[in-house]
Amino acid sequence: MAANVVPAAQRVIVKRPGESYKKSAATIAFAPINQSTQTLAMNAQHQPLRFLFRSAICGCLSILFCAVATAEKPTPVYAGDWVLNQEETELLRNDLDDKTIKIPTAGRAQISVMGIPLPGGGPRAQGHSPLTAKQPEVLRCKQMSISVADKKIQLTYPDLDPAEQQETLRAGHYRGRDSKWNRKRIQQKYKTSERKVSKSWSIRKDGRLLVEVSIKHKKAKKQTYQRVFDRDSASQGE
Numbered sequence: 001m002a003a004n005v006v007p008a009a010q011r012v013i014v015k016r017p018g019e020s021y022k023k024s025a026a027t028i029a030f031a032p033i034n035q036s037t038q039t040l041a042m043n044a045q046h047q048p049l050r051f052l053f054r055s056a057i058c059g060c061l062s063i064l065f066c067a068v069a070t071a072e073k074p075t076p077v078y079a080g081d082w083v084l085n086q087e088e089t090e091l092l093r094n095d096l097d098d099k100t101i102k103i104p105t106a107g108r109a110q111i112s113v114m115g116i117p118l119p120g121g122g123p124r125a126q127g128h129s130p131l132t133a134k135q136p137e138v139l140r141c142k143q144m145s146i147s148v149a150d151k152k153i154q155l156t157y158p159d160l161d162p163a164e165q166q167e168t169l170r171a172g173h174y175r176g177r178d179s180k181w182n183r184k185r186i187q188q189k190y191k192t193s194e195r196k197v198s199k200s201w202s203i204r205k206d207g208r209l210l211v212e213v214s215i216k217h218k219k220a221k222k223q224t225y226q227r228v229f230d231r232d233s234a235s236q237g238e
Contacts, residue, residue, distance in 0.1 A: 076148050076183045077203045081232035084142040085208065088228035133194060137164050138211050139225055143232070146186075146201070153179070153186060194218060207231070 138144065141157035148154075155167040169179040169188055177190040186201040196216040204210050209229040216222040 082229035
């Protein structure tokens with residue numbers, strides 16, 4: 001019995017509100033000084049099951065997100081080397097594709113005084129429409145390579161002049177050009193003081209690459225060009 005006696009130095013009296021300390025021994029509780037430590041230990045051993053479930057779920061989600069972030073993204077279907085399919089392109093050719101349209105400007109009546117023409121009074125030379133502006137590289141190349149990085153796409157046209165062989169598309173708005181893409185399609189739009197241009201690259205059902213370019217000049221109808229490319233069999237065999 002003596003072994004169960006709590007030393008006086010470790011005894012505390014627990015008093016209920018409104019009660020005095022002059023109570024019988026039945027209303028006095030003795031608590032060790034380290035009671036808080038024991039309470040924490042008991043709580044740790046009896047945690048609710050839902051807390052354990054939440055912890056397990058959070059751990060699984062963390063592992064899953066890390067795996068997704070580190071997993072290699074699938075290669076877009078349009079990546080690789082391409083060569084122009086002239087026959088398929090001819091089937092889609094618009095009548096305006098190879099025509100240069102010239103729009104003459106209104107001439108002026110010649111004004112002269114005593115037979116001497118006044119400066120600027122003679123007829124003006126015919127002007128040319130902006131439709132004769134240089135076409136985008138993708139409409140002039142016969143070979144094309146497409147490579148995809150994190151936030152940009154690199155287009156290479158090896159058969160063009162060295163200054164025109166590289167074209168970089170950056171995701172979002174960059175230097176007046178808006179570009180976006182997914183695994184199956186590339187799109188870019190931009191405009192200048194003379195025209196609006198939209199370009200797209202997509203894979204047809206037959207596996208060929210279809211390039212569509214729409215150009216809208218000021219005071220002229222929109223023109224749409226289509227070109228078809230096959231995968232370069234030589235690069236696939238390497």
